[in-house]
Amino acid sequence: MNSVPVEAGRPALSPRWRLLPDRLEADIALAGFAQVRAFVTGLMDLADALDHHPEVRFGYRQVSVTWTTHDSGGVTALDWRAAAATDRLLESVSPS
Numbered sequence: 001m002n003s004v005p006v007e008a009g010r011p012a013l014s015p016r017w018r019l020l021p022d023r024l025e026a027d028i029a030l031a032g033f034a035q036v037r038a039f040v041t042g043l044m045d046l047a048d049a050l051d052h053h054p055e056v057r058f059g060y061r062q063v064s065v066t067w068t069t070h071d072s073g074g075v076t077a078l079d080w081r082a083a084a085a086t087d088r089l090l091e092s093v094s095p096s
């Protein structure tokens, strides 16, 4: 997996993130559906707080998250900020 390099002005992201030309994405395994529910619910709260919305796909024990800025057609600072906040949310739902 090509983990995302830390560059000036960008928050450090966990190695789970992949930087593609137009989006940041991560595939996350969780212990069970209770954790999936808590994580996805938290992502919704985060989206409301940032007025910035992820694309989320989830199943019984996994969640895929994509951050991109539709208004810009690519990755912006808001996506980096949202991905860093997603890492913090995940730590609260499923501490490593």
Ligand SMILES: C[C@H](O)[C@H](O)[C@H]1CNC2=NC(N)=NC(=O)C2=N1
Pocket (backbone or CB within 6 Å): 051, 052, 053, 054, 067, 068, 069, 070, 071, 072
């Ligand atoms: C008006 C509102 O602020 C915009 O439509 C926001 C809403 N949420 C958004 N979410 C994402 N991912 N990209 C956007 O460009 C975006 N724009």
